[in-house]
Amino acid sequence: MKRYKDLAPPPRTIMTPGPVEVDPRVLRAMSYPILGQFDPAFTDLMNETMEMLRELFVTGNQWCYPVDGTSRSGLEAVLVSLIEPGDRVLVPIYGRFGHLLTEIAERCGAEVITIEAEWGTVFDPQQVIDAIRQYRPALVAMVHGETSTGCMQPLREIGHYCREMDVLFVVDAVATIGGVPVYADKWQIDAVMGGTQKCLSVPAGMAPLTYNDRVERKLLARKSIERGLRTASEFQPAAISGHSRIASNYLDLAQLQDYWSPARLNHHTEATSMLYALREGLRILLEEGLEARFARHAENGAAIVAGVRGMGLQLFGNDQARLPVVTCIEIPPGIDGESVRSMLLEDFGIEIASSFGPLKGRIWRIGSMGYSSSRKNVLHVLGALEATLLRHGFKLPAGEGVQAALDVYARKEEVTC
Known part of the structure; x- marks a missing residue:
């Protein structure tokens, strides 16, 4: 029988745009014993994590929680939960990850409009505002920090115009959250998606995000309760509101919201050790x-x-x-x-x-x-x-x-x- 050696990763100084080196305190936190996902001791940790995420995103939003999965799971969760087939979505592209947002939106059945800037540059906010005025999208999806080109897009003016025009503004802040200013409320961003494996120095495996009441209203209009959890008296809002049901089960923010709410409606088994890691990473960030x-x-x-x-x-x-x-x-x-x-x-x-x-x-x-x-x-x-x-x-x-x-x-x- 073949025998395998003990795990012995070589020492590395990781100077990539992600993943990065993990703080030893985070690694230690991941070694603690597992708790059950409905154990009050564990739900207290979930609540504390939500509180710290509000500070990270600089927001008063009720909903700040992680999606279990790498950063891309957070991007997909927000887009699949907000985009209905036929919705017009504007994606300004200035690097690889703008193309990723485009592909996800296309897979959601959106009518995707793109504008492009040369790689190595960003948009003058007025260019994006002009495109919003011209195309009248339901949603604008944009990357804040584009790691493929090393560029960062100014967002404040775009967020304010989206709010003025009643357009949802969704931002990929995977590369910037915890490393450069990201102000969800001040910049009037409706949903912000982050990642753990970059400036937070936590292993890849969770996608912290936040969204406001404007997003929540859309989620509730599309909400459906899983059949195995639904009682006979529970109606399905999506079936009577004229909205389509969210196409993904795992990445359904309406269901994830219930899981992170006081109701703790079962959805999936929480990634316990990853939550320990995220909580400790946030503690370190707030201490600094x-x-x-x-x-x-x-x-x-x-x-x-x-x-x-x-x-x-x-x-x-x-x-x-x-x-x-x-x-x-x-x-x-x-x-x-x-x-x-x-x-x-x-x-x-x-x-x-x-x-x-x-x-x-x-x-x-x-x-x-x-x-x-x-x-x-x-x-x-x-x-x-x-x-x-x-x-x-x-x-x-x-x-x-x-x-x-x-x-x-x-x-x-x-x-x-």
């Missing part, structure tokens, strides 16, 4: 403080940018639209990008990312998210990248990259002294 956390991510992102420029490398994308937690670097002519990534991994234990679609083979992406976003990691990756490029024959001013990053940190220390 949102503003301090945003400042840490901004500083480390600025240090990477300075270090990359100090090496004489070119950054990809519009400087004014730069996503602070992902730095995109143009691969120099004549340099084998995958060979550089392999050497970083094999000789230094550092993982950075390539990109997708039209940018595949053209850029590297360095993430600085969550627990991975530290001064130590930034200096490590810059020093290793410099050494690797020199070994690949790229001419650069040796030592200048790390010095440029240290200058960023020194300026911060001077300000705080």
